[in-house]
Amino acid sequence: MAEFRIAQDLIATENDKRAAALKAEYEALGATLARRGVDIEAITRKVSEFFVAVPSWGVGTGGTRFARFPGTGEPRGIFDKLDDCAVINQLTQATPNVSLHIPWDKADAKELKAKGDALGLGFDAMNSNTFSDAPGQAHSYKYGSLSHTDAATRAQAVEHNLECIEIGKAIGSKALTVWIGDGSNFPGQSNFTRAFERYLASMADIYKALPDDWKLFTEHKMYEPAFYSTIVQDWGTNYLIAQTLGPKAHCLVDLGHHAPNTNIEMIVARLIQFGKLGGFHFNDSKYGDDDLDAGVIDPYRLFLVFNELVDAEQRGVNDFNPAHMIDQSHNVTDPIESLINSANEIRRAYAQALIVDRKALEGYQQDNDALMASETLKRAYRADVEPILAEARRRAGGAIDPVAAYRASGYRKKVAAERPASVAGGGGII
Numbered sequence: 001m002a003e004f005r006i007a008q009d010l011i012a013t014e015n016d017k018r019a020a021a022l023k024a025e026y027e028a029l030g031a032t033l034a035r036r037g038v039d040i041e042a043i044t045r046k047v048s049e050f051f052v053a054v055p056s057w058g059v060g061t062g063g064t065r066f067a068r069f070p071g072t073g074e075p076r077g078i079f080d081k082l083d084d085c086a087v088i089n090q091l092t093q094a095t096p097n098v099s100l101h102i103p104w105d106k107a108d109a110k111e112l113k114a115k116g117d118a119l120g121l122g123f124d125a126m127n128s129n130t131f132s133d134a135p136g137q138a139h140s141y142k143y144g145s146l147s148h149t150d151a152a153t154r155a156q157a158v159e160h161n162l163e164c165i166e167i168g169k170a171i172g173s174k175a176l177t178v179w180i181g182d183g184s185n186f187p188g189q190s191n192f193t194r195a196f197e198r199y200l201a202s203m204a205d206i207y208k209a210l211p212d213d214w215k216l217f218t219e220h221k222m223y224e225p226a227f228y229s230t231i232v233q234d235w236g237t238n239y240l241i242a243q244t245l246g247p248k249a250h251c252l253v254d255l256g257h258h259a260p261n262t263n264i265e266m267i268v269a270r271l272i273q274f275g276k277l278g279g280f281h282f283n284d285s286k287y288g289d290d291d292l293d294a295g296v297i298d299p300y301r302l303f304l305v306f307n308e309l310v311d312a313e314q315r316g317v318n319d320f321n322p323a324h325m326i327d328q329s330h331n332v333t334d335p336i337e338s339l340i341n342s343a344n345e346i347r348r349a350y351a352q353a354l355i356v357d358r359k360a361l362e363g364y365q366q367d368n369d370a371l372m373a374s375e376t377l378k379r380a381y382r383a384d385v386e387p388i389l390a391e392a393r394r395r396a397g398g399a400i401d402p403v404a405a406y407r408a409s410g411y412r413k414k415v416a417a418e419r420p421a422s423v424a425g426g427g428g429i430i
Contacts, residue, residue, distance in 0.1 A: 003118045005087055006409045008397070014405040015394060022400055026387040033383075038355050040388065047351050048392040052282065053097040053124035053325040054339055056105050059084035061422075062291065062329030071334065073416035078105040079115055080419060084336055086119035091405055093398035094343045097124040099177075099325050102164045103134045109170035116171065124175070124325055125217060125279075126168040130157040131181030131225065144182040146202035147195045147231050154202050161206045169211060175278075175323060177252060178206065179219040183226025183233075192229065199231050200244060207245045217252035217278040217323070218242065222259055224289060235267045242276045250278025254327060255294075255305070256285040265304040272312045272320070279323030280305075282346055291329035293338045295345035302345065303381050306353035314358060334412060340402045344389055351385040 030040035059081050061071040075081040082098060089095045098121050100112075116123060130145030138156060143149070145157035157180075165176055182199065184190040203218070210216055220238040221230055232238055235251060242249040251271050258264055271277035284292040284302075295302045312320050324346070330338045357376055364373035390400045399405035 003086075004090055005083055006090055006405070006411055010409055011091070011397075011399050011405050014408055015400045018390075018400040019394075022387060022390050022394065026391050029384070029387045033355065036355070036357065043351055043354050043385075044388050044392050044395075046354055047347055047388055048093075048396060050347055050350050051094055051096055051324070052343055052346050053099050053323070054085050054088055054095045054343070055099050055101070055127075055325065055327055056081045056085065057101050058326060058328050058330065058339055059088075059335045061335060062331050064331065069331070070422035072421070073412050073414075073419050074422040076419055078107050078112065080415075081105070082115050082119055082121060083415075086121055087406070087411055088336055088339050088343065089121065091393075091399045091402035092340055092343045093393050093396035094347055095326075095339070096120070097122045099124040099127060100167075100171075100173075101127040101129060102160075102167060103129060106167070109167055112167075113171045123168070123171045123173045125177045125215075125323060126164045126173050126175070127177045127179070128161045128164045130160055131179070141181075144195070144231075145180055146178075147180070147182045147199040149198075154198060158202050158205045162209050165206075165209055165211070165214070168214075174213060175215040175217055176206070176210065177217040177219065178203070179221070180231060181225045183223075183230035184228050185226055186228055190229065195231060196237075200241065203241065203245055207249060210248055214248060215278060215323075216245065216249045218249065219252045219254055219257065219281070221254065221257040221289065235271070239271065239274070239276055242278075249276075251276050252278045252281060252323075254281035254283070254289070255302075256281075256283045256289040256291055256327075260287065264301065265308050268305055268308045272308065272317060275319070277322050279325065281325055281327035282342065283326070283328045291327065293328060293330075293333075293345070294326060294342035295349065299345065299349070300381060302349040303352050304377070306349040307356060307377060310350070310353040310356070311358070336412070337403050337406060340406065344402070347389055347392070348385055351388050352380050352383060355383060355385070356380040 033040050056078060060074050061068065075084055085098045100123060130141050133140050139150065139153040146154060148154050161176065161178060168176065207216055218232060218238055218241050220232045220234050222233045223230060232241065238251040242251050253268060255264060268277060282294040284294055284297040286297050326339060326342050328338060328342060361373060361376045364376060393402065394400050
C-alpha cells in the first residue's frame with residue numbers, strides 16, 4: 001500500500017461533490033460519440049492505460065537567466081521530490097514513474113528504490129548532466145563535455161553517464177537520456193566537424209555500456225546555452241546520431257527545442273517511419289525553449305503530435321513504444337498544479353486523437369480533399385473529452401478535479417511548515 005500524503009477520504013469527499021455532474025456529462029458524451037460510431041468505454045480504457053512520467057526537477061521552482069523566485073515548501077532533495085511526485089500520481093493516476101537527474105538527485109540507490117516502492121512510484125529514464133559543473137569535479141564543462149577538445153574532460157563526461165546507467169540499473173530504469181549544452185558562441189570558436197566527431201566517439205563509449213534491454217535517448221536543441229551553434233542542433237543530426245550508434249539509440253523530441261513554426265508533428269512522423277522515435281519531453285513554448293505547461297500555448301499542435309502517435313499505434317508499427325515524459329520549468333505557478341494540469345492535457349490530446357475517424361480521414365487524403373481532411377481532425381479536436389479524463393481518474397482512485405482536491409488538501413501549506421524556506425538566488429533553473 002502506497003504511503004499517501006493526501007488522505008483518500010478527502011479525495012472521496014471531493015469526488016462526491018462532482019460525481020452526479022460527471023455521470024451526466026459522461027453519459028451525454030457517450031451518446032454523442034456513439035452516433036459517430038465511437039465506444040466511449042473503449043476510449044476510457046485506453047486513456048486509463050496511458051501514462052506519462054514526471055521529472056524530479058519539475059516539482060521545484062525554476063527560473064530564467066535573470067532570476068529565480070523560490071516558492072513555499074520547495075523540496076529539499078530527492079526524497080522530498082518523490083513525495084511531491086507521489087501526490088501528482090495520487091490525484092491524476094497518470095504519472096506512476098519519475099525521471100531522475102544526476103547529480104541533482106544522487107542518493108543511495110537502495111534508499112531511492114525503497115522510497116519509490118513505499119510511494120507506489122517507479123523510475124523512468126535517467127538523465128545525465130554535463131551541461132553544468134558539479135562540486136568537486138576535476139574538469140569544467142564551460143567549453144563543452146562530450147565534445148570537449150580536452151580528452152580528460154570528455155572521459156569525465158563519459159564516466160558520469162556510465163554512473164547514471166549504474167544507478168538506473170539499481171532502481172529499475174531502462175533508459176538513459178543524454179542532452180548536452182555543448183556548442184559555440186562565436187563563429188570560428190569550434191570546428192563543427194571535429195567537434196561532432198568527438199561527440200560521436202564519446203557517445204559510442206556510453207552506448208557500449210548500455211544493458212541489452214536499455215535504450216539511449218538523445219535530444220536536439222537549436223540553441224541555448226550555446227547561442228551560435230550546438231552539437232545536436234536539429235532532428236536530422238539527432239537521427240544521424242541514432243543511426244550511427246546502433247539499434248538501442250533513439251531520438252527524443254522535446255516540444256520546446258525547435259524554431260518557431262517548425263512542423264514538429266511531421267518530424268514525429270519521419271522518426272516513426274524510420275524506427276528512431278524514442279519518446280518525448282512534453283512542454284510548450286512561445287518564442288523558444290520556454291518550458292511552459294503542456295498545451296498552454298498551442299494545444300492543437302499537441303493534438304497533431306498525438307494524431308501521428310495514434311496513427312502509428314493503430315497501424316501496428318513494429319516495436320512502437322515511445323517514452324512519454326513531462327519536462328517543464330515552473331516560474332510563477334505551484335509546480336505540482338502545473339504538472340497535474342500537464343498530465344491531464346497530454347491525456348486529453350491522446351483521447352482526442354483516439355476519436356479521429358481514421359477511415360474517413362484516409363478517404364479524404366486519397367481524394368485530395370484538403371478541406372474535409374482538415375475538418376475531420378478538427379472535429380475530433382473540438383470534442384470536449386474532459387468527462388473521459390475525469391472518469392478515468394475516478395475509476396483508478398484519483399480525483400475528478402485534481403487541482404481542486406489538491407488545494408482542498410492544504411498539501412502546500414503542510415510541506416511549507418516542514419521544509420525550510422528556500423533562499424532566492426541568481427538566475428538559472430534549480
